[in-house]
Amino acid sequence: MGKRTSSSNRPPPSRPPSSLLPLIGLADRSILTRLVVTGCVAATANLISLMSLSAELSGWMRGEVLDTPFLIFCLSLLVSYAFAKRFVSLTLTTAFSALAEVRRRFLRHVTLGGHADILDLQAKRSFDLGNHHLERIAALLPNLSIAANMMLVAAVAYLYLWTLSTVGATLLLVAALLVGGWYVREAQRTRSLLSDAKESELRMLQGFSELVGGNAEVKLGKARRDELSQAVEADVARWEELKRRHGRNLGELFSWIATIIIGFSAVFVFIFPRMGAMSVSELPLVTSVILFLARPLSKFLNAVPDYVAAEDAAAQLTALLGTMPALEYAPSRTARAPRRFSSIELRGVSFAYRAGLRPEPFVIGPIDLTIPAGSVVGIVGSNGSGKSTLLRVIPLLFRPDEGQVLLDGQPVETDRLEAYRDLFCAVFQDHHLFTRLPQGPGFDAELFREMLAYLKIDHLVPDTGNGLLNRDLSKGQRRRVALAVAVAEGRPVVILDEWTSDQDAEFRTRFTNEIIGKLRALGRTVIFVSHDGDVSSVCDVIIRMTNGRMTNDRMTNTETIDGATDMPAATAASRPDMGSASAPAMACLQETA
Incomplete structure (x- = not known):
């Protein structure tokens, strides 16, 4: 085997820069190009539909009924729908495929990775957190993909606004930069509150878990119960306060943004015509574009907290993946293990x-x-x-x-x-009794039933005919069923780790007087603690x-x-x-x- 370096001996990696796009497979240039082209076509068609509506409105104001704007509106609306649907579909298909590959990587790490790493409690917690982050990202992706499409719509609409009113477009850009900078600063403060609330929530849930897991001990000691309850209550209060502050900040943020958008529209309507910066004939179209911009901008701003949460989850998930070696399934050179050895x-x-x-x-x-x-x-x-x-x-x-x-x-x-x-079958102290019996050709169902009877547990494990096991058993009974399964698998070496620790006096005696001999008579090598x-x-x-x-x-x-x-x-x-x-x-x- 030679000398090797345990994966658990590696120093913990530094947290990588936050990046959601590489994790969800959208950092590839070809994918991004397809998305940008698709989104721009949808946005342009959307804008053309708006322009046709404005043209139709202008015709009505002149007492004319125009057929061409209506036809253009219908055609552009269909194109916008088709390409917007394609944009969202391509985004989500790519992203969910990438997230599915992350789950497969978790699976490969569990099945092919180091057993010592998997047993580590910190590793188990990491897997739980990793799956939690995956769920967060997956839940936020639909909203983020729609927001990205809306941003392309806003970009195309803004370019069109520039052709209508250079002064207005410039002022809008300056206002957007000022508001955007303020928004980013407020979003960072909101993110900090959200992070603190998350930590409080984790402590709170851990406290609840301890109260449930140690409920008997808690009920037997008032002082201990009060101590733990007060600690959880403090975490609940802290979580409540942070969530309230987070909600107030978001409410204030979105209220200001809505006010600014409406106020800026008022500048175009009330001030620009008086200054001569815009003709009266241009006013309906420019106002329509400004109001049209409000929807995608609002959608984008609403998606920023989701993006912040997804970015944070992606950063933590990327850091976790950095601790896992890249493993791939490979066909074994040996078709099946030898059942005999020296x-x-x-x-x-x-x-x-x-x-x-x-x-x-x-x-x-x-x-x-x-x-x-x-x-x-x-x-x-x-x-x-x-x-x-x-x-x-x-x-x-x-x-x-x-x-x-x-x-x-x-x-x-x-x-x-x-x-x-x-070659080995085992019943460890932390053994896991699977719901379903092994289905392979090496499993001897008849021997399994014989071992259940020998271990006096057959009456609690009926033969259901579908390979399902009754797991509603005590620890000692589960160990006996696990031993019967292990023996029936026919592997030549049986490993037993403190098998008698949860058995009654009868089976502790039978283990040394009979069961070891039974395994020896079956031709098994036995190694036990x-x-x-x-x-x-x-x-x-x-x-x-x-x-x-x-x-x-x-x-x-x-x-x-x-x-x-x-x-x-x-x-x-x-x-x-x-x-x-x-x-x-x-x-x-x-x-x-």
Whole structure:
């Protein structure tokens, strides 16, 4: 396997510049060109329809009824509709395709990325936040695409206004720049309020979650309940105040903008004709253009808060994606994993587990370990000694930072990784019992039902015929169902992590007296972690972990094989639950100094 650098060891990336367009696939020049051309055609047609209306109005004022403006109006309206629809459709299709690819990248990271990174609570929180940001952007995109189309309409209308009144267009530009600068400043203040409100909301939701999750403890202690309730109440009050200020700012902002637009229209109507800057005949058309500009400008300004929120979400999502390596699905060189093997060997393996708030990584190793097929290996030690970490290193869920893992003497490289992992089935402490049973050809449904009966859980897991499982079970019952599923998958190595921790006394006793023997009789290699007393009677080898190192490994056999000791035949014969299975090959351990 060689030395590798854990992805979790990389320093957190700096936050990249905010950019929504690259994230949603609209930074490509060809896409932008198509959008601009499509939008400009729609905007021009929209303006032509306005001009035809103005021409028709002028004809009426002269006592004439004109057919040409009406025909032009109808044609331009159809063109405007078709191209505006195409603009919005192209924008949303491109953007949602890009967001779908982000979701696929999340999926590839979960299925192909490092298991240690996925287990990290911070990583889980990042995935939740990433999906939240995706939902925010997706919800805002339709409004933003319409606003972008409206801005192109405003741009074309403004160019037309320039041909009608240079002075008016210049004044409008100056006013727009002044109002725009003020608006941007106010929008930044509004964004700051929104960010503070978001932080308060997150604290508030976390407080609610703790009150719900620890409801029993809260109800048993008034002082603690009051303390937590007051903290949540403070966050609620803070959130309420920030939202009120944010709402007041937005209301004031839009009121001023509406007043300015109407006031500027009044300048054209009341002042320009008196100054001689505009003829009376031009006044209806210019006024129509000014009022026409009000709609797209209003739509654009209304969309600015949405754009700010989408830009903020895009920046955070881009930063999150920067922590994920680019992974692609590739066909495995091995069609299916071998169901037989001779030995699994860990040679000089070390792994540093970095998670949560640990200031320093927890390191296990270096470890030298050989597990022949058919062995029963017990791993014991105090809490935090590295038992469960080692249990995840053996099947390469955690990739070693140093050393090698070998299958039948051959290093397990990346192209053999999936085939190697397919040798293992596991019931970890944090196991997940899936709703649906495996559907592949390797799953033995008959053996599954037999194991359910053997584990006395079949009455709670009826055979529905559609592969669905009843998951409304206690933790101990779920572990028993998970073990039955694991055995029925037919994989040669069974990993059990504190399987007895949620079992009653009967099954804790049966685990050492019967279940291990049952798995051995089925020809499985068993590797398990246990806290339940002396398990030496069922183990070929006991590995004792202390602070990440193998110490005081206890052999339960007497004959030496490759530096270890072999189980006497009498031991196997004294176990009727093993059936006719031959005595397993012994694991070979070399204690690291």
